[in-house]
Amino acid sequence: MPAQQHIGVGLVSVGWMGRVHARAYGAVRVHYPDSPAVARLVSAADVSDDARAYASEALGFARTTADWREVIADPEVDVVSICTPNFLHREVALAAAAAGKPFWIEKPMGRGATESAEIARAATEAGIVTSVGFNYRHAPAVARARELVRSGALGPITNVRVSLLADYSADPRGALTWRFQTGLAGSGVLGDLLSHGADLAQYTVGSIEEVSALTERFIRERPLPTDAAAGHFSLGAESGPTGTVENEDYAALLVRFASGAVGVMDSSRVAVGPHAEYALEIYGTLGSVRWDFQRLNEPQIANSREGYRTVMAGPDFGDFSRFQPGQGTSMGFDDLKTIEAQLFLRSVVEGRQLAPSASDAWSAAEIVSAALRSDESRSWESVARVEGSTTLDL
Ligand SMILES: NC(=O)c1ccc[n+]([C@@H]2O[C@H](COP(=O)([O-])OP(=O)(O)OC[C@H]3O[C@@H](n4cnc5c(N)ncnc54)[C@H](O)[C@@H]3O)[C@@H](O)[C@H]2O)c1
The missing domain is CATH 3.40.50.720 (NAD(P)-binding Rossmann-like Domain)
Structure with a gap:
């Protein structure tokens, strides 16, 4: 060793x-x-x-x-x-x-x-x-999707769908934690979930240049938390004071990529039904790939002759073999974080950026910012280009 x-x-x-x-x-x-x-x-x-x-x-x-x-x-x-x-x-x-x-x-x-x-x-x-x-970018199925795009196997990419639907705030009794306050959290579901989707889209298909978006708050008041340590899933007091939700529960975006591809993205934190349905779909002229975090190890891949096949992620997908020796034995969320930790530690020792970088996070934040501006202006907004982001090199 x-x-x-x-x-x-x-x-x-x-x-x-x-x-x-x-x-x-x-x-x-x-x-x-x-x-x-x-x-x-x-x-x-x-x-x-x-x-x-x-x-x-x-x-x-x-x-x-x-x-x-x-x-x-x-x-x-x-x-x-x-x-x-x-x-x-x-x-x-x-x-x-x-x-x-x-x-x-x-x-x-x-x-x-x-x-x-x-x-x-x-x-x-x-x-x-x-x-x-x-x-989510470390999922072996996402690694395969990125390879399929880069190798040209899907043909030129025409359009992308990214949808991140969660129910963690669907219960109106959920406490008004820091997540719902602009001064403490920043944006709502845009920063919390859609930033993951922005990174997934840019990591696989390249940089997003323009955005048209709307946002909405569906639950406008929530009970105040009963204790200071209230987290993601805590309920507020059953009766008592409430406060105002200051940031968006839902956002929908139309996007244009630098490559010429176009896309739609949406995200909700109050969707009743999906718990953590974080889906990425990439369509090209020769084929497509679809993946959902709730089916972490089961991407669907299609070509123009065969339509969709559900493929079990296995040892030849990304870092899968570091976790399980054969197809069909699932990886989980903690494993994605282990890949991230390993990339970080290697980055530190080798002195080169291997993990998703602070510039990548800034780049995702520029997409969120353009979406909020577009929601205000009701027009298309450009996304500021971020130097040093590794998602821009496609
Ligand atoms: N990558 C992901 O998929 C993912 C998932 C969930 C949360 N997050 C992010 O992780 C961050 C934390 O979220 P979480 O769900 O772990 O929150 P959490 O509520 O579970 O934990 C927050 C912790 O911070 C502590 N804390 C509060 N003030 C502190 C202080 N002054 N000094 C030290 N500790 C303090 C609290 O006591 C608590 O233990 C957020 O930015 C969130 O957006 C990312």
Whole structure:
């Protein structure tokens, strides 16, 4: 086995995503024994006592703190995972960049394009590699879709459909957490879900240049949370004060790609029925490919003679063989994060950007920003081009 570099990990916020990041770092060692780096879980920060206890007892962090600044300052912390609510992303990311520490940040990276640009530029100026939680691009089926586009097997791409429908806010009793407040979250479903779709579309088909969009809020009032730690799926008080939902539940976009392809994208956080139906469909003159996260390992591929075949992802799809030896044994969400963690650790050791980058997140934020402008202006809006985004090289 080649010599492996030990990388000290600091984690800021031990909520849903923080726990997934920590598990993913640990899993790199077993799924990628040839990785040039292995992670050591050094320090985790959270304001919640329970979360800190979980970080040391279950996840195995050597120390914990309530103050995230101590994580950044810790001399044994080489890289930082930023899994805070959106309103803390900028402050933590800028501090990590100032300390010269590469970071893996959750999406949406900033509360808008301006903040995302600031974070991406800080990383570039600090000369650090980054990673962003665009986990769906790591699905082996998406890797195959990208190959099919790049090899020309689908012919010139004509149109793309991306649809991200979720029900996590479908219950009107769901608490008015930070996610529904513009000052704390930025946009609503656009940043939370559609940014994943924007990245998937750009990762597979290339950059989006123009957008026409509408957005809507369907649930305009929600009960206030009963405790400060309310998360994605928490219900509010049954009776009591309510507050205003400030950002969109739904968005629909028409898009034009630089390649000449066109597309439609939509996303809802209040769809009753689909739980996490995150679908990517790419149509070309010779064939098409369709994939849905809820059928993670079952892309459908068609050519002009045969129509659709459902193909089980297997060892020759992306990094599938790192997880299972044969077709039909499914991978899951944590595995996508393990691929992301491995790309991040390799990026750090090799000094080159392999994981989805802060510039990619800024690029997705520019699509969200153009969609919000289009919703206001009721006209087409251009998407600002982002230097350094790896999604633009098709
Ligand atoms: N990549 C994905 O698919 C995906 C999925 C879900 C969430 N996310 C993103 O991950 C981020 C976190 O979301 P989540 O669902 O894990 O949230 P969560 O509510 O589960 O966890 C947030 C954590 O932050 C902690 N926290 C709050 N203030 C803090 C502070 N000052 N210092 C340290 N910790 C603090 C809370 O105590 C909590 O433990 C968000 O940006 C979200 O958009 C990404």
